[in-house]
Amino acid sequence: MKTDSIFYRIFQSLPSTFFELINQPASLADVYQFSSVEVKQLAFRIEGVFLPNTSELPIYFAEVQFQPDKKFYSRLFAEIFNYLDKTELTNNWRGVVLFPNRSVDTGDTERYAELLNSPRVTRIYLDELTAIEASSIGIETVKLIIEPESTAIAKAVEIVNNTRQQIIDAAQQREIIQLIETILIYKLPRLSREEMEKMFGLNELKQTRFYQEVFAEGKEEGKLEGKEEGKLEGKEEGKLETIPQLLALGLSIEQIAQALGLDEQVVRQAASKL
Template identity: 55%
Template sequence: SPQLAESYQFSSVEVKQTAFRIDGVFLPNQSIDNPIYFLEVQFQLDEDLYDRLFAEIFLYIRQNKPKNRWNAVVIYPTRSIDTRDIQHYQEFFTSQRVRVIYLDELGETTSLPIGIATIKLIIAKDDKAITQARELINRTKQEVNSQLQQQQVLQIIETILIYKFPRMNREEIEAMFGLSELKQTRFYQEAKEEGREEAKLETVPGLIGLGLTIEQIAQVLKLSVEEIRQNINIKEK
């Protein structure tokens, strides 16, 4: 209406593009019927999270023009970390196109998919983390058939354990959780050679989301700070 129009003024606004990094993008192999999944893992309070997430998603869509529809999942350790400042994006949450998971409200890890159970290991208390880690390692050996994927999951579990038990070195953790014996097998060595460097670098975005610094990540993964920085820069382009 004319009265409503008088309440607005028109202007052409330049939107400056900054470098974005999406924690994870899961792309369907072939079918356009399956959606693209965007993953954001957030373990620290961030009032700009949803603004940044949706900017990343729509910038990705603009640049890549995928034919698939999309969904997003945001993972928090607890509900208290979620600012829920979603006034501009309420429809996406109402339609469940975007879903939020609070790890401490999920069930027992034994009933969860390996991926979610692995992330939940991060918030487990130290005494429970030991039991959960052993269960996860056994499940990974039994349920993950791909050598490369199995090696990647075990690498992530080991990285989380190093982060949770800083007083223990890598060799002690490997011995405690039976990883040292596993790593001597031909099965593991082949997988390690196939994707050792790639598997390490794939964990970088998630570790940054957990609040680790570049220097801490380099120390945990036994890579140089420059390698970590280069990996981050590549993913931001």
């Protein structure tokens, strides 16, 4: 799973989630801007940074680490200190690292013990987030990333329903539901038609990013392959490759045939081979 990009989307859509994770007031999100920053002289980018609108509050550096890495901490502190050296900001700073569990936290720590054992750095293990009471939609979305596959769908349905009830802004509601959709696609790439319909409903599903990308990809592949092969078979092959995904999204044989410009019998035969 591309956890970095998913977490950064969560922090963009629901920045209060970050402050809830570190046991700070969710209202702090109102005075911070989440972004990525670049140290031009060194040509590197720090992807997750919360910059406050006042010098009295600390800068938060957020890092997501889902793979064991012995050099993780040396790289983390090198990036932070290089940024602090090159920027003109005078704010204090804090580092926050998110791991799926403690077993992934394998970086060499001896040279950085004083930092890691101080309030400077907070290490969060997602499998221990059950300690957070009265979880928000943002926290529950974070938990979904490590939710067992056996319960991920039921949990996603619960979050989607809570989102519809609690989030008034339509654009934000749509973005959160798309986040949940993205997490599930990575966790469960072969979701059944019934499961997808239960979560989103067909009409709402058509608005999701994954649905639109599948259609765009299918049509484009069909066109490109048709041009390269110069044959109808080449064009159809590109479209047929998208049928499993479209079935998983809840479309009927008739809907897929109409959308891809294929004969229903061709689609039905392709579906029967799955």
